[in-house]
Amino acid sequence: PNCVIKDCVIGQNVKIKAHSVLENAIIGDYCEVGPFARLRPGTQLGGYCKVGNFVEMKNVTMGEHSKASHLSYLGDAQIGQHVNIGCGTITCNYDGVDKNPTIIKDHAFIGSDTQLVAPVVVGEGAIIGAGTTLREDAPDHALTLLPIRQKSILGWKRKSKLKT
Numbered sequence: 001p002n003c004v005i006k007d008c009v010i011g012q013n014v015k016i017k018a019h020s021v022l023e024n025a026i027i028g029d030y031c032e033v034g035p036f037a038r039l040r041p042g043t044q045l046g047g048y049c050k051v052g053n054f055v056e057m058k059n060v061t062m063g064e065h066s067k068a069s070h071l072s073y074l075g076d077a078q079i080g081q082h083v084n085i086g087c088g089t090i091t092c093n094y095d096g097v098d099k100n101p102t103i104i105k106d107h108a109f110i111g112s113d114t115q116l117v118a119p120v121v122v123g124e125g126a127i128i129g130a131g132t133t134l135r136e137d138a139p140d141h142a143l144t145l146l147p148i149r150q151k152s153i154l155g156w157k158r159k160s161k162l163k164t
Helices: none
Strands: 004-006 021-023 050-062 067-079 090-092 102-104 115-117 120-122
Touching: 115 120
Parallel strands: 004 021, 050 067, 067 090, 067 102, 090 115, 102 120
Antiparallel strands: none
């Protein structure tokens, strides 16, 4: 219900869930889209892909068996096969002047709340740790993450205007 599908090619046994908007996209066989997904022009999904709720894609090619299950923006990206895109992932594709590509190779795992600042390449089998802002290419079969440690300030008091 409440889907908008315009100028798309949709493969066999595809499930398009409620409130999804698809325009000028190609959807491979056995894919699952939505609910509340947005596939903008230039999006191509290989077979058996999943694009879940509140995922927006523009000019993305996604290989077979890859998934972006929820709450992500992916633009101007080439995503390989068997890739997992974690919740809250963003491809930062626009630098204010040009659109730049992100390449994610086969079997990569992108942790939640990750920003991929294009142009950037995520290597084959690479793992990107949750919360990482990736500004340089990530090598094949390696864990890449931000080396920032959490800091707690003991005894810190919040200023309050409330009278107690």
